Amino acid sequence: MELKRLNPSGISIFQAFLDSHTGEDPLPYPEAILTDPDQTNSLEIGVDVERREFETRFDLASYLHSRFDAAGFRPDRSDPGLWAWLSCFYFREICPTVRGRLQPGAAARWIPQSGDFRRYYRHLIAGPYGIYHAHRDAPLRAMALLCQRPGRPGDLVEQLASRQQVVTNATIMQVATDCYVDPKTRRQLPSANRKGAGGARRFIDVLSQFDVTWDLSTMSPADLHAHLGGEFPVAA
Amino acid sequence: MPIRRLNYTARQRIARSDVDVVIRGQDSDKPYFDATIRLSEYKFPPDARVVVEAYRQTILMRFDFGSVSVPKVPADRHLSDFLTVENVLFRLKVTAASGRPGLLLGEAEQLRPRLPNEEPQRRLPLLPVVPMDLDQEVWRVDFEGGTTLLINRNLRDWRQTGASNAFRGLIYPAALRQILERVLLIEKHSSVDDPADWRSRWLQFAARIPGSGVPPPQGASEDQVLDWIDTAVAAFARRFNLHSLYETEMAQ
Numbered sequence: 144m145e146l147k148r149l150n151p152s153g154i155s156i157f158q159a160f161l162d163s164h165t166g167e168d169p170l171p172y173p174e175a176i177l178t179d180p181d182q183t184n185s186l187e188i189g190v191d192v193e194r195r196e197f198e199t200r201f202d203l204a205s206y207l208h209s210r211f212d213a214a215g216f217r218p219d220r221s222d223p224g225l226w227a228w229l230s231c232f233y234f235r236e237i238c239p240t241v242r243g244r245l246q247p248g249a250a251a252r253w254i255p256q257s258g259d260f261r262r263y264y265r266h267l268i269a270g271p272y273g274i275y276h277a278h279r280d281a282p283l284r285a286m287a288l289l290c291q292r293p294g295r296p297g298d299l300v301e302q303l304a305s306r307q308q309v310v311t312n313a314t315i316m317q318v319a320t321d322c323y324v325d326p327k328t329r330r331q332l333p334s335a336n337r338k339g340a341g342g343a344r345r346f347i348d349v350l351s352q353f354d355v356t357w358d359l360s361t362m363s364p365a366d367l368h369a370h371l372g373g374e375f376p377v378a379a
Numbered sequence: 380m381p382i383r384r385l386n387y388t389a390r391q392r393i394a395r396s397d398v399d400v401v402i403r404g405q406d407s408d409k410p411y412f413d414a415t416i417r418l419s420e421y422k423f424p425p426d427a428r429v430v431v432e433a434y435r436q437t438i439l440m441r442f443d444f445g446s447v448s449v450p451k452v453p454a455d456r457h458l459s460d461f462l463t464v465e466n467v468l469f470r471l472k473v474t475a476a477s478g479r480p481g482l483l484l485g486e487a488e489q490l491r492p493r494l495p496n497e498e499p500q501r502r503l504p505l506l507p508v509v510p511m512d513l514d515q516e517v518w519r520v521d522f523e524g525g526t527t528l529l530i531n532r533n534l535r536d537w538r539q540t541g542a543s544n545a546f547r548g549l550i551y552p553a554a555l556r557q558i559l560e561r562v563l564l565i566e567k568h569s570s571v572d573d574p575a576d577w578r579s580r581w582l583q584f585a586a587r588i589p590g591s592g593v594p595p596p597q598g599a600s601e602d603q604v605l606d607w608i609d610t611a612v613a614a615f616a617r618r619f620n621l622h623s624l625y626e627t628e629m630a631q
Binding site: 217219220221262263264273274276277305307308310311312355356357358360361362366 | 390430432434435436437438439441462463465472474480481482483523
């Protein structure tokens with residue numbers, strides 16, 4: 144299908160659909176708005192995307208990156224209509240369910256917060272895409288933030304992606320992936336969710352202290368591992 | 380409990396007045412920046428490296444400005460990774476090249492660039508006002524890397540609204556309360572010692588308002604913290620005569 148932007152009217156319809164899931168009577172999926180010329184605007188460049196399942200945020204981001212690259216399209220991450228269209232398009236593929244019921248969660252996960260592009264990472268599509276793009280030279284290093292299911296990013300993503308100096312730093316991303324992603328299965332390890340020693344929140348606290356002392360951008364992953372010591376072991 | 384960020388290595392805070400970043404060609408498809416950096420007063424080692432970073436969200440561009448003794452302006456200062464330069468911030472880092480390479484010797488954070496026709500900013504405002512599309516919200520405090528008062532750019536005249544006494548009277552006490560609650564109750568930060576830390580700077584600011592007193596110590600009960608915040612906000616409103624200014628403006 145040809146990628147478009149939802150216009151304000153289209154976003155309102157999608158928003159009403161999302162809001163309806165907090166009540167007892169959810170509205171039907173508004174598929175028609177994806178192609179309705181009254182609810183959408185065309186892009187400057189033609190980009191085709193296909194409906195498909197994505198096991199991880201990495202798969203989703205990698206797919207979109209390749210589609211955009213192939214078309215020579217450079218998406219604006221502060222473009223709410225574009226990302227709202229994409230999340231509406233993939234809604235049924237990525238929306239979590241609980242006991243068979245769709246649980247979309249906060250609207251910001253689907254429709255970028257208007258203009259608030261500091262919170263980009265909460266969007267279920269713009270978030271992983273932005274992280275993948277930032278590490279496009281070696282995207283596997285950012286698996287700590289991309290190994291999760293598209294609809295369930297979780298606390299590790301919240302902790303790391305919300306910090307600009309962390310998410311843009313290749314060394315920190317590699318070390319976080321070394322510590323929190325199983326290298327064989329590429330799944331997140333339970334240790335990331337620990338509240339105390341070794342957990343992601345503690346990882347951020349320790350990095351905050353290092354950040355006062357070192358320019359972490361100049362440090363290699365091996366150096367940072369050495370500084371972190373045994374509290375954050377490399378996943379075997 | 381969050382760790383206190385301790386400056387064990389005597390990293391120097393580089394004054395904002397010593398770094399001036401100007402964005403040029405903002406409306407062109409190839410915006411770039413010029414940076415004027417004054418480091419002669421800081422006694423950094425001559426071989427220390429000087430790096431300027433431009434950043435926003437997941438985008439970061441690093442520019443090598445040579446060393447303290449041999450500054451080098453990179454030929455390519457285009458901000459090409461940014462689709463627009465709106466809300467791009469800069470930081471300056473001076474790091475050791477010998478001894479303990481990578482050691483951070485000096486830093487200036489959250490540098491807001493200016494346009495060529497604007498005056499240089501000498502001080503870091505505690506609560507810069509930034510226009511944004513906030514849908515139906517009029518204002519919001521953003522805590523990303525500090526505090527920013529976001530104001531809805533779709534207001535008829537957001538600059539005038541933000542500068543009006545009515546807006547200040549209604550919004551600023553609420554924003555101060557929200558910020559102090561964030562610092563003391565959510566982040567559980569009680570140190571006033573680190574002038575580079577926005578949380579310490581807010582506590583310093585509030586503590587200096589006549590009538591507010593010393594911030595509650597680490598481990599104070601939630602009631603004690605809330606009482607101090609109430610006192611500080613009331614003192615703030617008194618200090619700036621917010622009620623009177625509000626009434627006067629609304630009467631006009």
